[in-house]
Amino acid sequence: MTYELLQQLEINRAAFAHNVKTFRSLLKPGCRMMAVVKSNAYGHGLLPVAELAGAAGVDALGVNSLEEGVRLREAGCRLPCIILGYTLRQDLGEAVRLELEPVLYNPESLEQLQREAVRYHRRAVFHLKLETGVHRQGVMEKDMDGFLDLLQRMDRTDLQSVSMHFANIEDTTDHSFARHQLDNFLRLHGRVTARLGRRPALQAACTAAALLFPETHFDMIRTGIGIYGLWPSKETYLSALLLQQHPPVLKPVLSWKTRVAQLKEVPAGEFVGYGCTFRATHALRLAVLPVGYYDGYDRRLSGTGYVLAGGVRAPVLGRVCMNMIMVDVTHVPAVRLEDEVVLLGSQNGDRVSAEDLAGLCHTINYEMVSRLGAHIPRRVV
Ligand SMILES: *Cc1c(COP(=O)(O)O)cnc(C)c1O
Numbered sequence: 001m002t003y004e005l006l007q008q009l010e011i012n013r014a015a016f017a018h019n020v021k022t023f024r025s026l027l028k029p030g031c032r033m034m035a036v037v038k039s040n041a042y043g044h045g046l047l048p049v050a051e052l053a054g055a056a057g058v059d060a061l062g063v064n065s066l067e068e069g070v071r072l073r074e075a076g077c078r079l080p081c082i083i084l085g086y087t088l089r090q091d092l093g094e095a096v097r098l099e100l101e102p103v104l105y106n107p108e109s110l111e112q113l114q115r116e117a118v119r120y121h122r123r124a125v126f127h128l129k130l131e132t133g134v135h136r137q138g139v140m141e142k143d144m145d146g147f148l149d150l151l152q153r154m155d156r157t158d159l160q161s162v163s164m165h166f167a168n169i170e171d172t173t174d175h176s177f178a179r180h181q182l183d184n185f186l187r188l189h190g191r192v193t194a195r196l197g198r199r200p201a202l203q204a205a206c207t208a209a210a211l212l213f214p215e216t217h218f219d220m221i222r223t224g225i226g227i228y229g230l231w232p233s234k235e236t237y238l239s240a241l242l243l244q245q246h247p248p249v250l251k252p253v254l255s256w257k258t259r260v261a262q263l264k265e266v267p268a269g270e271f272v273g274y275g276c277t278f279r280a281t282h283a284l285r286l287a288v289l290p291v292g293y294y295d296g297y298d299r300r301l302s303g304t305g306y307v308l309a310g311g312v313r314a315p316v317l318g319r320v321c322m323n324m325i326m327v328d329v330t331h332v333p334a335v336r337l338e339d340e341v342v343l344l345g346s347q348n349g350d351r352v353s354a355e356d357l358a359g360l361c362h363t364i365n366y367e368m369v370s371r372l373g374a375h376i377p378r379r380v381v
Contacts, residue, residue: 004259005377006258006259006261006290006291007256007257007258007259007290007291007295007343007376008256008257008376008377008378008379009043009044009045009254009255009256009257009372009376009377009378009379010254010255010256010257010345010378010379010380010381011044011045011048011049011052011253011254011378011379011380011381012251012252012253012254012255012381013052013380013381014251015229015251015252015253016049016052016053016056016227016228016229016253017052017055017056018229018249018251019226019227019228019229019250019251019253020033020035020053020056020057020058020227021056022226022248022249022250023210023221023223023226023227023248024057025248026210026211026214026217026248027217027221028214028217030219031217031218031219031220031221032059032060032219032220032221033058033059033060033220033221033223034058034059034060034061034062034082034203034220034221034222034223035049035050035053035056035058035060035061035062035223035224035227036061036062036084036206036222036223036224036227037049037050037053037061037062037063037068037072038062038063038064038065038068038084038085038224039064039370040370040374041228042224042225042228042366042369042370043254043296043369043370043371043372044228044253044254044369044378045378046063046068046071046072047071047072047075048378048380050072050075050077050079051077051380052380053079053227054077054079058079059079059080059220060079060080060081060082060220061077061079061080061081061082062081062082062084062222062224063081063082063083063084063085063100064083064084064085065083065085065086065087066083066087066088066091066094066095066100068083069081069083069095069098069100070094070098070100073098073099073100080099080101081099081100081101082100082101082102082103082127083095083100083101083102083103084103084222085103085137086137087102087109089108089109089112092109092112092113092116092124093116093119093120095116095124096113096116096117096119096120096122096124097120099125101125101126101127101160102126102127103126103127103128103129103137103163104126104127104128104129105128105129105131105137105138105139105147107143107146107147107150110126110147110150110151110154110157111150111154113126113154113157114154114155114156114157117156117157118156122156123156123157123158124156124157124158125157125158125160126157126158126159126160127159127160127161127162127163127203128147128159128161128162128163128192128200129162129163129164129165130144130162130163130164130185130188130189130192132164132165132181132182132184132185132188133167133177133180133181133184134164134165134166134167134181135167136165137165138164138165141188144188144191144192145191145195148192148195148196149195151196152196159196159200160200160201161200161201161202161203161219161220162188162189162192162200162201162202162203163202163203163204164181164182164184164185164203164204165204165206166178166181166204166206166208166209166216167181169206169208169209169212169232169236170208170232170233170235170236171233171235172235173235173238173239173242175212175213175239178209178213182204182213182215182216185202185204189202201218201219201220202218202219203218203219203220203221203222204216204218205217205218205221205222205223206221206222206223206224206232207223207224207225207226207227207232207236208232208233208236209221210223210226211226211232211236211240211247211248212236212239212240212243225365225366226250227253228252228253228254228369229250229251229252229253229254230250230252230354230355230365230366230369231250231355231365232366233364234355252345252353252354254344254345254354254369254372255342255344255345255346256342256343256344256345256372256376257340257341257342257343257345258289258290258291258340258341258343259289259290259338259339259340259341260287260288260289260309260335260336260337260338260339260341261287261288261289261290261324261338262287262288262337263285263286263287263288263329263335263336263337264285264286264288265283265284265285265286266280266283266284266285266286267280267283268280268281268282268283271318272286272317272318272326273302273317273318273319273321273326274318274319274321275318275319276318277302277303277318277319278303278317278318283330284317284328284330285328285329285330285333286317286326286327286328286329286330287309287314287326287327287328287329287335287341288324288325288326289307289324289325289326289327289341289343290323290324291323291324291325291343292320292321292322292323292324292325293320293321293322294322294323294373295323295372295373295375295376296368296371296372296373296376297320297325297343298320298357298361298363298368298371299319299320300360300361300362301316301320301325301357301360301361302316302318302319302320303316303317303318303319304316304360305320305325305357305360306327306352307325307327307341307342307343307352308341308342308345308346308347308348308350308351308352309327309329309332309335309339309341309342309347310329310332310334310335310339311332311347311348311349311350312331312332312348312350313350313352314327314328314329314332314335314341315327315328327341344357344368344369353365354368354369
């Protein structure tokens with residue numbers, strides 16, 4: 001039996017390929033490109049995006065957790081895969097077995113990785129995160145020599161790259177802190193090279209750094225938001241405009257669509273939704289849509305969001321419910337029962353962007369897309 005879906009996310013293959021190509025064109029020969037597919041590929045769907053990334057020729061995938069890496073391997077994905085978040089020591093064996101490359105910063109983890117490499121008769125590749133100013137993950141400078149001395153005694157582990165992450169590159173057009181971090185990183189990398197007697201690869205750039213600072217590209221860039229066709233922030237776009245007249249064009253990959261579940265006339269004076277927060281000042285035609293905050297339609301869009309119905313904007317009336325919203329279609333008589341409605345994406349030349357919705361929710365496009373429910377079917381178009 002087949003049935004139609006109440007909602008779906010469409011992943012645009014051509015837009016994704018365009019974005020990957022755009023980043024590639026910024027890179028020097030030999031610089032590799034990681035597609036960051038953590039958090040269900042920023043809500044776009046881990047497995048479909050991993051497949052598109054492979055087809056688009058990325059060199060590696062970046063996940064947050066072992067669990068995401070396992071899902072990739074179980075789906076047959078053979079690309080190099082780096083676990084950017086934390087891996088429990090008890091799970092490092094599974095990482096070695098599946099050739100998932102952890103990012104390490106605790107000496108305890110390195111010792112465990114060595115034991116697992118011995119157990120699996122393998123060499124275990126890993127990446128070393130250095131603390132350069134974000135104070136998230138990373139080895140502190142004062143602990144670095146100790147970590148490296150330990151590493152010299154671990155004969156089954158391969159340090160493939162040292163990495164850093166920028167703290168303040170998306171949120172400002174003042175990049176002095178980013179430069180300060182970069183200086184730290186280069187200095188620390190110099191010390192690693194001197195102590196080990198060889199030069200590990202360097203990895204630093206997220207999307208904003210990749211777009212704005214070619215000197216951060218080094219051996220591999222780690223691009224997340226940009227490959228989904230979204231700019232990290234207004235400030236990043238502005239910085240790109242200041243640096244070059246024609247910043248790269250990124251194409252949004254995702255559209256979110258649903259269908260009209262009911263149409264009704266609401267007389268003047270009647271209320272709409274929980275809490276009676278909206279009251280009709282005049283007779284309305286209202287459409288009920290089968291999506292809500294459970295699906296990732298943020299409750300902060302209550303009374304502020306809008307969708308595209310019949311090719312024009314239809315405002316959300318009253319509160320967003322768990323599985324429903326109500327929108328005003330008084331001005332679009334053409335809208336019929338079960339017509340397609342666009343929650344994110346374009347219709348008839350107008351567009352609802354992740355940035356528009358993020359602005360209404362006082363958050364960033366990253367959160368808007370990454371919180372789209374994992375249960376919503378993703379379809380590559
Ligand atoms: C998420 C993440 C990225 C990707 O950042 P974007 O701004 O989405 O490009 C890169 N590196 C690390 C360590 C991350 O956690």
